[in-house]
Amino acid sequence: MFTGIVEEVGRIARVQPGTHSAVLHIQASTVLDDLKIGDSVAVNGVCLTVTSLQKDGFSADVMHETLNRSGLAQLRAGSAVNLERAMAAQGRFGGHIVSGHVDGQGTITQIERDDNAVWYTVKAAPHLLRYIVEKGSITIDGISLTVARVSANDFAISAIPHTVAVTILRDKRVGDSVNLETDIIGKYVEKLLTPAAEPAKDSAITMDFLARCGY
Structure with a gap:
């Protein structure tokens, strides 16, 4: 982790x-x-x-x-x-939960300065964008970043100068591809809320059974 x-x-x-x-x-x-x-x-x-x-x-x-x-x-x-x-058990959780299992790649389409920040706009496929939410977390080339904006085709992050200086963001140019890992929590929640393909078999545990057992 x-x-x-x-x-x-x-x-x-x-x-x-x-x-x-x-x-x-x-x-x-x-x-x-x-x-x-x-x-x-x-x-x-x-x-x-x-x-x-x-x-x-x-x-x-x-x-x-x-x-x-x-x-x-x-x-x-x-x-x-x-x-x-990998994070040590006694370490500080300075970013977010990152598994290191990349979901896919995106392409940088725009880089622009905004005072002391640098905005990076990244084009991504729909199956990745569905898990990217504004003010949520995204991992770009292993960097924990906050999503500032999301559209139907891309998303954008605003990086502080320190983050740019100490990572390979400093070398990135428009057209470069980047590794993307979306927030793992969202993927698990979706999986758990998606109905199973096969209907569940009737369970022996019913409301009547629970009542008789004191629940």
Whole structure:
């Protein structure tokens, strides 16, 4: 579990491609503190498992499904990436609940300054926008951000200078794709409220049964 508060910007040292997978070798410093093989690290918002450690970085395997769902397939040697270790039990929840399981990608269509803030407008598919609500939370490339505006085709966030400066938002341009993870709570609520495809079988627990048992 992550919070969407990026700890540092790392850099891709090397991409080792497989037939339908890849191994990322990532240069880092801050996240290496107490990092162990088997630990989880969010790389641009994608939860990856550390498979090996080096003095100046770590490596992680990326599965076929992950490459299809996220923008990790577009990374090259030298690419900057947002990094966050999994949240410690005693840590502060500075962002929101982030699973590191990317729902899909969006495209930046507009970047504009507004005094000390920077607005990013992101085009997204309808199946993603249905879970994005104004003043709700959205994870963009692993960054926990607040949704400022939503339309039928896109949404916008307003980032403070600090967030832009310490994440790869500083490098983003119009036309760039970004990883998106929508608020996990909304997805679970929808699932629970959706009627099952198969009607439930008659239950032996009835109002009469509950009354007779003292409820």
